[in-house]
Amino acid sequence: MITMEQITTSLCLFLALLLPLVLLGARRANGNGSGHRLPPGPWRLPVIGSLHHLVGKPHAHRAMADLARRHSAPLMHLQLGEVTFVVASSPAAAREILRTHESSFASRPSSSAKHAMMSSDGAGLASSPYGAHWRQLRRIYIQELLSARRVRSFRHVREEEVARLVAGVAVAAKAGEAANVSERAAVAVTDAAVRAIIGDRFQRRDEYLEGMAEVGKLLLGFSLADLFPSSRLAELVSGTTRRAEATRRKMFELMDCAIRQHQERRSDVDSEEDEDILGVLLRIHHDHEEGYEIPLTMGGVKDIILDLFLAGTETSAATLQWAMSELVRNPRILQKAQAELRDKLQGRATVTEDDLPGLNYLKLVIKETLRLHPAAPLLIRECGEPCKVLGYDVPRGAHAFVNAWTINRDPEHWADAEAFWPERFEFEARAVDLRGGADLEFISFGAGRRMCPGVAFAGAVMELALAAMLYHFDWELPAGVAPGDVDMEEETGVVVRRKNDLYLCPVVRVPPRAA
Structure with a gap:
């Protein structure tokens, strides 16, 4: 994988060598010789196309939103190297890609990093192209791995890990120290997810x-090798495949360790209801169960585990970080959420999942966090057959970005769209849950066939952990930091989290039970 900063350096050298050719051909490059009526977009240069509009801008979702606004293009065309992209920046454009023409955009584009990260005999749900293998994988996810019953069976794991989180923060509070909320949230979410997957803390x-x-x-999707797939030089410069293969070897070695740990600890279970996720996968792998026509190989098991590790930890941890960041920036909202919790629990020593159904304002806080900070701001699809979107031609093989970040902040659909205001979901009577809005004006976990199947899995740990942190503690900013000064800079990645860890000073309000 190559970062946007590295792309900038490489392109500067490239342009220095070929500047006369680039300038002479710039006007011709802006024509459309394909006969397609492509969406509007920014001006292009030969060879690199629109890439110069993005280099030096680490956050692609923000850069694309700015370009779409400047060109009044709810559907925008970007030519990035050899690859045609269309960018949907409005609910109407998103609906056509994710619903109206769902079958045409049912696959995600491949990339050198994705290809190198997969095992030779398998692919996880996120990377698998649409087809019989993908349909079988989704069935396994929905019916076996992430069903409502299976998610409920991990309740004790979530409650135990959240209790450990609270106990650790209480120790920091007693010592008068600032707590690294980002790190503690990531550890709690990771341990809860990994215990659900392999049956033990990793x-x-x-x-x-x-x-x-x-x-x-690696999976962010901007690599010179992917933008110039016919160029061996681009692959050599980017080093994407080498880096991805090294990462795959490391992660698969960790998967082998997790499988060994699982087998040593879970040689037997009382029933299928007691199985952890890896146990389910190994059962399907070994038994070749009826109803699954395509064998689930060990490589496929590892790819699924890798998918679940990424989806089950990164998104939830990032959302918790952003929720706590927004709450300390908005003391009124923080106090209102805490009042709801404390009024309901009346001093009890532990928050359990039985307490969550009636916490309406807490749910609004999570929705508003996901609106402003969708964990995956760009939903990526590939056009499998030519179609029209908003009246424009989208050719086969074009890559489509649905910019969830800018759609969630569209001022035509959201009053005071940049403000953190959980009440909007209550006052505006929007029928929105974590799966999104009916009109796709709110996209947090995707939509259509490629929608994330782990919404319930992710939502359960997010809600419990946030409830516990708000119930047991008051939260203060470090000395000299005002609410408006809280650092909100984003890290670049397939999941956008805080760039810098969030440190807050906890004050015990309701003493927790010892973990």
Whole structure:
């Protein structure tokens, strides 16, 4: 994978060598010789197309939103190297791609990083192209791995890990220290997800967290090798395949360790209801169960685990970080959420999942966090057959970005769109849950066939952890930091989290039960 800063350096050298050719051909490059009525977009240069509009801008979702606004293009054309992109920046454009022409955009584009990250005999749900294999994988996810019953069976795991989170923060509060909320939230979410997947806390958790951060960067999708697929030089310069293969070897070695740990600890279970997720996958792999026509190989098992590790930890941890960041920037909202919790629980020593159904304002806080900070701001699809979107031609093979970040902030659909205001979901009577709005004006976990199947899995741990942190503690900013000064800079990755860790000073309000 190559960062946008590295692309900038490479292109500067490239343009220095070919500047006369680029300038002479710039006007011709802006014509459309294909006969297609492509969407509007920014001016292009030969060879690199529209790429110069994005280099030096680390956050692609923000750069694309700015370009779409400047060109009044709810559907925008970008030519990035050899690859045609269309960018949907309005609910109407998103609806056509994700619903009206859902079958045409049912696959995600391949990339050198994705290809190198997959095993030779498998692919996870996120990377698998649409077809029989993908349909079988989705069935396994929905019926076996992430069903409502299976998610409920992990309740004790979530409650135990959240209790550990609260106990650790209480220790910091007692010592008068600032707590690294980002790190503690990531550890709690990771341990809850990994215990659900392999049945135990992972012995090599720190290595896993480092590896997942690298995977997230690799899968972001901006690599010279992907934008110039016919160029061997681009692959050599980017080094994407080498880096992805090294990461795959490391992550698969961790998967082998997790499988060994699972087998040592879980040689037998009382029933299928007691199985962890890896146990389910190994059962399907070994037994070749009826109803699954395509064998689930060990490579496929590892790819699924890798998918679940990424989807089950990064998104939830990032959302918790952003929720706490927005709450300390908005003391009125923080106090209102805490009042709801404390009024309901009346001093009880522990928050449990039984307490969550009636916490309406807490749910609004999570929705508003996901609106402003969707964990995956760009939903990526590939056009499998020519079609028209908003009256424009989208050719086969074009890559489509649905910019969830800018759609969630569209001022035509959201009053005071940049403000953190959870009440909007209540006062505006929007029928919106974590799965999004009916008109796709709110997209947090995607839509259509490629929608994330782990919404319930992610939502359960997010809600419980946030409730516990708000119930047990008051939260103060470090000395000299005003609410309006809270750092909100984003990290670049397939999941957008805070760039810098969030440190807050906890004050125990309701003493927790010892973990």
